[in-house]
Amino acid sequence: MEYPAGARRDGLPAVLDDPARLAALEASGMVGSAPEQVFDDLTRLAVSVTGSAISAITFVGDTRTYWKSVPHLPYGGVEQWQNAVGESFCYFAVGAGGPFVVEDAEKDPRTAGHQAIGPWGVGAWAGFPITTTDGQAIGTLCVIDTRPREWLPQELETLAVLARAVSNEINLRISLRTAQAALERARGALATSRELARSLQDSLLPPVLRPVPGMDASACYLAYAGEAEVVGDFYDLFHARGPWWTAVLGDVCGHGTEAAKVTALARYTLRADAGDHLSPAVVLERLNTAMLAQRAPRYLTAVQATFRTTPAGAAGRLCLAGHPPALIRRADGRVQRTGVPGTLLGTMPTVRLTDVRFRLAPGDLLFLYTDGACEARPDPRSALPHRPPFDEKALAQALADTRGMDAATTNSHISDALAAHHGGWASDDTALLSLRVPPGP
Incomplete structure (x- = not known):
């Protein structure tokens, strides 16, 4: 697959090394963080809506992918909840800066022979990037099916909405870190919760x-x-x-x-x-x-x-x-x-x-x-x-x-x-x- 910024020597997209992107990832506070219910609720909703076997929220560094929400797996600690960046499909959506959808992983020329297909049982995969307010793709919300399948337009629309909800949560958390007083941080936390809820609520209504x-x-x-x-x-x-x-x-x-x-x-x-x-x-x-x-x-x-x-x-x-x-x-x-x-x-x-x-x-x-x-x-x-x-x-x-x-x-x-x-x-x-x-x- 070709990326606008080219590729690294290992074949992965060069944008993974972009300093601005890595700074945004660090500012998110997600690297090495433990699971949280607010994210698990969204991945479970993704499974419910699409009928997929697995859903995950991950954050992608230059060499490692950090798992945030993988509800079908027990949390094994920070060291276990990560892998080499090339050992999953998560970097595809980050590299593309947009959705990456595969209906048959073995036959799709972009993913055929990928080392993640066997360990993760990837038959079909769909992922959307998690982005910061300045457009930096720092992670992915994805679903995996064990068999090839066609993704319906309404399923992809819902995944896009959920990825935006995760992005909103992350962006609002970054904003909270700039608060200078405990009272302002508490008020910001309430605003974060409201913004996330309203984002998902609005996504379930036609904008016009x-x-x-x-x-x-x-x-x-x-x-x-x-x-x-x-x-x-x-x-x-x-x-x-x-x-x-x-x-x-x-x-x-x-x-x-x-x-x-x-x-x-x-x-x-x-x-x-x-x-x-x-x-x-x-x-x-x-x-x-x-x-x-x-x-x-x-x-x-x-x-x-x-x-x-x-x-x-x-x-x-x-x-x-x-x-x-x-x-x-x-x-x-x-x-x-x-x-x-x-x-x-x-x-x-x-x-x-x-x-x-x-x-x-x-x-x-x-x-x-x-x-x-x-x-x-x-x-x-x-x-x-x-x-x-x-x-x-x-x-x-x-x-x-x-x-x-x-x-x-x-x-x-x-x-x-x-x-x-x-x-x-x-x-x-x-x-x-x-x-x-x-x-x-």
């Missing part, structure tokens, strides 16, 4: 919604006010097939890495199946089956709408899986509930799910939300701790007050109404998604 021809769409995510953790609300909007589009919004029980696993599984399963089945009930039932097969550690509720634009506006079908009802705001401001209550997903092999047809005329808006929008309550430490929750009735009234507003302004109005009720202290995370048919001329 894909435009739907003939529709006005907007979504937003409102974080809860608790400890810094990855939480379970998610939304998505994507093209299913032909004229059909799918909007989905869900709420995974709990927080943390376990919730992130289920969120990732749900998003990828829904995207994979929505193009084959235009019935939301069928798609959600298949997600339930996938969650049980994968022994998902958390259950979830969801609402899915599959729709198309029509000369009269839009039409489609909607299904609730243990989720609050969808709301339709008509052009005249009337608000209607829609959807038949159904079974939440991930707990039972048989679920009760029902498709309901809906139509939107010009000026109508379909509003999807998680329960943070209808169970908001004020900070118990505030002057009004006994104020009743912001319930479904209050939410419907707030939505009615948005008559004439577009999708983004509607979400903003609802967000402001929630903040005014709980005083800025959100007891739960909240996702909102609005789909509006623009009014006629």
Whole structure:
């Protein structure tokens, strides 16, 4: 394999010797450090999402590779948790400065005959570099399968996200080392945890919604006010097939890495199946089956709408899986509930799910939300701790007050109404998604 900076005499990439890269590696504090749960959680998530046999986080020096997280192996101490840099594939992603993906290690000309294939049982390998803020590649997050295989695009996307999460953790730790006072270091540690959690959370949500021809769409995510953790609300909007589009919004029980696993599984399963089945009930039932097969550690509720634009506006079908009802705001401001209550997903092999047809005329808006929008309550430490929750009735009234507003302004109005009720202290995370048919001329 050729590298932009050439190669050393031993055939390894010359960038391994780059002084700036080695200085960044030293500043990370990772060389010779022991395993930590924050990294083990990410490698276990990589195994869960890809179904691989092994996942690892390593840091690559000029002559040695230092293991940070290899959950399938017991920790044997600093001396045992390292090897010569050429005895694994980890330097490939560092040398390339980007992803390195092999589907058949024995046959791929870049890796055929490599000394790591036998000891590590490498049939297929995929790795992404861990980088510092100034672009120095100091390590690798990788997965290994014992047999050749094809890596799916969504698996590689998730690995890239996890590598960025590791990079964020490392970069924030480097920043912490510059803190001058113990109090600032403590505050920096909290910021580190929050940044890592938010990085992974944001990666599980589309950064922007894909435009739907003939529709006005907007979504937003409102974080809860608790400890810094990855939480379970998610939304998505994507093209299913032909004229059909799918909007989905869900709420995974709990927080943390376990919730992130289920969120990732749900998003990828829904995207994979929505193009084959235009019935939301069928798609959600298949997600339930996938969650049980994968022994998902958390259950979830969801609402899915599959729709198309029509000369009269839009039409489609909607299904609730243990989720609050969808709301339709008509052009005249009337608000209607829609959807038949159904079974939440991930707990039972048989679920009760029902498709309901809906139509939107010009000026109508379909509003999807998680329960943070209808169970908001004020900070118990505030002057009004006994104020009743912001319930479904209050939410419907707030939505009615948005008559004439577009999708983004509607979400903003609802967000402001929630903040005014709980005083800025959100007891739960909240996702909102609005789909509006623009009014006629």
